[in-house]
Amino acid sequence: MTTSSQRVRPNGGRAEDRAVERIVRRTFGTLTGRSGEPLLYAVMDDTPVGVLGLALGAAGLRRLTFVKDEDDFLARLLAELPDTPVLRSAKLDTVRRALDRYFAGRGFRFRTPVDLSEVTPFQQRVLHATAKVPAGKVSTYTAVATEAGRPHAARAAGNALHRNPVAIIVPCHRVLRGDGSLGGYGGGLKVKEWLLRLEGAIL
Amino acid sequence: MSARRPATEDRIALLLAKHGAELVRHIRRIVRDDHVTEDLLQDTLLRTHGALGRLPPGSNVRAWLYRIATNAALNHVRSRARELAALRRYAREADGATSAAGRLTTDGDVHAALWARVATLPERQRVALTLRIADELDYARIARRMGGTEAAARANVHQATKRLKRELR
Numbered sequence A: 001m002t003t004s005s006q007r008v009r010p011n012g013g014r015a016e017d018r019a020v021e022r023i024v025r026r027t028f029g030t031l032t033g034r035s036g037e038p039l040l041y042a043v044m045d046d047t048p049v050g051v052l053g054l055a056l057g058a059a060g061l062r063r064l065t066f067v068k069d070e071d072d073f074l075a076r077l078l079a080e081l082p083d084t085p086v087l088r089s090a091k092l093d094t095v096r097r098a099l100d101r102y103f104a105g106r107g108f109r110f111r112t113p114v115d116l117s118e119v120t121p122f123q124q125r126v127l128h129a130t131a132k133v134p135a136g137k138v139s140t141y142t143a144v145a146t147e148a149g150r151p152h153a154a155r156a157a158g159n160a161l162h163r164n165p166v167a168i169i170v171p172c173h174r175v176l177r178g179d180g181s182l183g184g185y186g187g188g189l190k191v192k193e194w195l196l197r198l199e200g201a202i203l
Numbered sequence B: 001m002s003a004r005r006p007a008t009e010d011r012i013a014l015l016l017a018k019h020g021a022e023l024v025r026h027i028r029r030i031v032r033d034d035h036v037t038e039d040l041l042q043d044t045l046l047r048t049h050g051a052l053g054r055l056p057p058g059s060n061v062r063a064w065l066y067r068i069a070t071n072a073a074l075n076h077v078r079s080r081a082r083e084l085a086a087l088r089r090y091a092r093e094a095d096g097a098t099s100a101a102g103r104l105t106t107d108g109d110v111h112a113a114l115w116a117r118v119a120t121l122p123e124r125q126r127v128a129l130t131l132r133i134a135d136e137l138d139y140a141r142i143a144r145r146m147g148g149t150e151a152a153a154r155a156n157v158h159q160a161t162k163r164l165k166r167e168l169r
Helices: A014-032 A070-080 A090-103 A121-131 A141-147 A154-162 A189-198 B008-031 B034-052 B061-095 B098-104 B107-118 B123-133 B139-146 B150-168
Strands: A039-047 A050-057 A060-066 A086-088
Touching (some): A014 A086, A014 B008, A039 A070, A050 A070, A070 B008, A086 B008, A121 A141, A121 A154, B034 B061, B061 B107, B107 B123, B123 B150, B139 B150
Parallel strands (some): A039 A086
Antiparallel strands (some): A050 A060
């Protein structure tokens, strides 16, 4: 995985970054009517699980998604968040490095704060329950539904996991069916199996 | 996705999201003013968007954006340099004093004058030289951005430098 090709420039630095962000933000407002808090994004092109789209807001990571390519990811972001300016940023390099370590099997914990405010309160509780399942272990749809306060809502829990905006970091791949079969996965079942193998949950 | 073509705003938003930040850095290095940079960025996006339909499929939209932004920035600097030269002439004629002209010759003026000469170079030389000295790109990156070979990029920068040296002598 190559990291960003951004170089330190003689007149670079934070002052330049701030000015650049301000100008792009104002231009978004003028030309497209998008005037909300900006969302920063990055794309990881060649991970072992394919292309990943990442998006970071003021309150934390808002997307970690399996995408076809950069344009596909951007088109989705722009459609899902019609008032939000979106811009490519090197500020996501920290998360990218954490993911590189994860894929190399050198660290399964993430310190990145996540922003789950786009899903319902029940879905948030399911995702929080899922976040407690450690790497190397698995849980079930019924178990996370119970932990979220609705023991009979296994199917709704499955929907919540399907709507997980930050895959891998909220490890919805660790949640399986009660009979031990894999269930479903947004990135495809092959990816789910690969992740569980990487973490040593299955052999 | 739906069959509906994305609205103009969405297409501009896509260009801005992908290339806005790098274009701002590029324009800002040449014009050195945030308000001017904002105006030129907006110009560049609107012009590129207007041309998108006419570009042959598979065109390098990023190279196109850079070309328009570079020209807009150099034109701005050139007209600013002309303004300053007129001011200096006026100052000389008005009181015949060298001090007034001297006061106007700041670093910014020298910078503007140099870029004004760059602006008179043939297009490919001008763009190659700008990418080399304002963006500090290596020849491989210049070639990728302009769509050509590394040798051509090197030759363009070389020709441009030779010509500037001759003119500044």
